[in-house]
Amino acid sequence: MTGITLTAEQIRNAPAPVRQWIEQEVITSLGLASRTPLAAPPQAAHLVACSVDDMAGVLEHIRGVLPAVNVLFELGRPGISFGQPAVMTFRLMDILHHTRLQDIGQVMTCLEMINRALTEVRKDPSVLFCGFDNEGHCLIAPQTQASIAMLWQTMMERQQAAREHEAGSRVAPAA
16 A cells, blocks of 8 residues: 555545545545545536526626635536436535635525526526535536636637727827
8 A cells, every 4th residue: 555645735625526535535444535536416417507698687686796606617627427317516615715705594595596597587597507515515417517608718808809999009100
């Protein structure tokens, strides 16, 4: 048997799949979980696949609540896909860390706000934006993650174009 030692900083800076593997190994070694393959929780089957337009509508509803906006765009990062049907997983602790919120309760409040906004956008109280597993992960549909990422990319491109247009209009025409 070979052992290795990692600092907290090395673990924190490791890619998400490595952190999740370490997490699973620690949980298993402590006898808190079995080594059975990961399966998507039953609620994952009810997650809606959101379009870019859906996510733009959600953003419009939560625009005035910066923490909720930060949580929404955090879910646009690449996650880990697993299960049938496939879901994207995000550690709640990572969302907490990246958004600089104070506790998981604040993350959950933001996720609930996003879910309520989606029910208003879709005009359907039965839609489910995200779900959760017993290991501290938030689950969303892969299409939803891709739509959030696309919305972010579109917003950044528009912002860049506006900056370039503004910079171009400041330049005095040559005489």
